[in-house]
Amino acid sequence: MDDDTAYSSDSPDSPGSLGSPHSLHSIGELARLTGLTVRTIRFWSDTGVVPPTDRTPAGYRLYGPDALARLGLVRTLRDLGVGLPVIRQVLEREITVPEVAAVHAEALDVQIRTLRLRQAVLRAVAGRGSTPEELELMHKLATLSDQERRRLINEFIDSAFEGLDVDPDFLASMRGGMPELPEDPSQEQLDAWVELAELVQDEDFRAGIRRAAEDQTRVWQESGRPDGERTKRAAEAIKERTAEARKAGIEPDSPAARPYVDELAAVLAEVSRREDGPEFRAWLLERLEAGNDPRYGRYWRLIAVINGWALPDMEPATQWFTAALRATARA
Known part of the structure; x- marks a missing residue:
């Protein structure tokens, strides 16, 4: 039997009683009250985000009334993808929840943009029956940075008109x-970029543009x-x-x-x-x-x-x- 779940009591005067504002809860009681698993609560406790308030003479962990609120906040932030080190900073008032939210909203924007680029690639692949080699190329094109996109277009212009x-x-x-x-x-913009990136690397297109430019020069x-x-x-x-x-x-x-x-x-x-x-x-x-x-x-x-x-x-x-x-x- 687990050392933290073994200790419990149904007595109104026991440490686990809910009747007192100063009552203490075992991990098992917190699990029943929050719906979290004992393993999860113990892990969060070990990392310091929900530390025990006291221990029984036998060494079992006991948690004060604020543990329920802390567990609720930790679960919410974890669901939003916030790491435990950052959560600990929030709980210790080193950073605020709005600051955490702003940072993670920006990170999610990047993730969403990346996913949409990947979606554009997959749609293009599905629509044209691309080979594995073409899929790899299109994925690279879709995930280029702004600077890399500009470099790709400038390289196309140089090859056509230099x-x-x-x-x-x-x-x-x-x-x-x-x-x-x-x-x-x-x-539509993502699909257009994937198509443009393919077009400017098409050797036949490059050659045709250069022939027209050579004709104009002549x-x-x-x-x-x-x-x-x-x-x-x-x-x-x-x-x-x-x-x-x-x-x-x-x-x-x-x-x-x-x-x-x-x-x-x-x-x-x-x-x-x-x-x-x-x-x-x-x-x-x-x-x-x-x-x-x-x-x-x-x-x-x-x-x-x-x-x-x-x-x-x-x-x-x-x-x-x-x-x-x-x-x-x-x-």
Whole structure:
């Protein structure tokens, strides 16, 4: 029989009587009153969070009236994941319960974020039937720190554009568009990060982006770098005019698209320092198709989702204009 549970008495005058405010309880009585096991109470007692008030002549532990309150607080804090050393500090008034709660709430935030990242990985794996190797890679991508995420994107940008005469404004926009997961990301943002991390490590995507950049560099070497402000105005014109056409229900291969193509081709010829005509339009179509990798648009949509930005709307404009220019070239 256990030494701490052997001692008990039902006598109103015994140390275990509940009738007196100065009554003492054995471990067995505390177990019955709290629903905790004798083993748990003894362990907490041994660690000093619920020390005995006295002992019987036979050496059995006895606990005072405050033991019930201490046990209740210890159980609550343990359920919240607080360790016994910290609980002892609380009980000894070295730190306060609000201070403990703040620290553990922050720790739980980190755990919740980590679990949600893992959930995003598992959902992606379940949806695409990934191999064990792909699962390991995706797990690493999902658990990167903010600094590691930035390093991954910068490494992608370096591999795609390093050594090329790229427009400084364009390069600045690429480096400025870093994925920044918020403190409490949504599942959509987590899924977007997993997909983006995979995309920027896709060698075919990297090679395609570099080919488009090399083509642009070659064009600039032939005809000079276009004026940045005029290029921006041309992009706005394409976006606005193609939006009007799409809103009016004009298909890019219909005759009604021709006036839009003529207007925009003239704008782009001026920006490119070329004369509009069949030769220029064939050249322009080649440039548009060289840089028309839908994954590049996907890249920016994923960045927008992760960062909570408005979704970019240039891709539909470029696609409509390219299709319309191609149709007029065949006409």
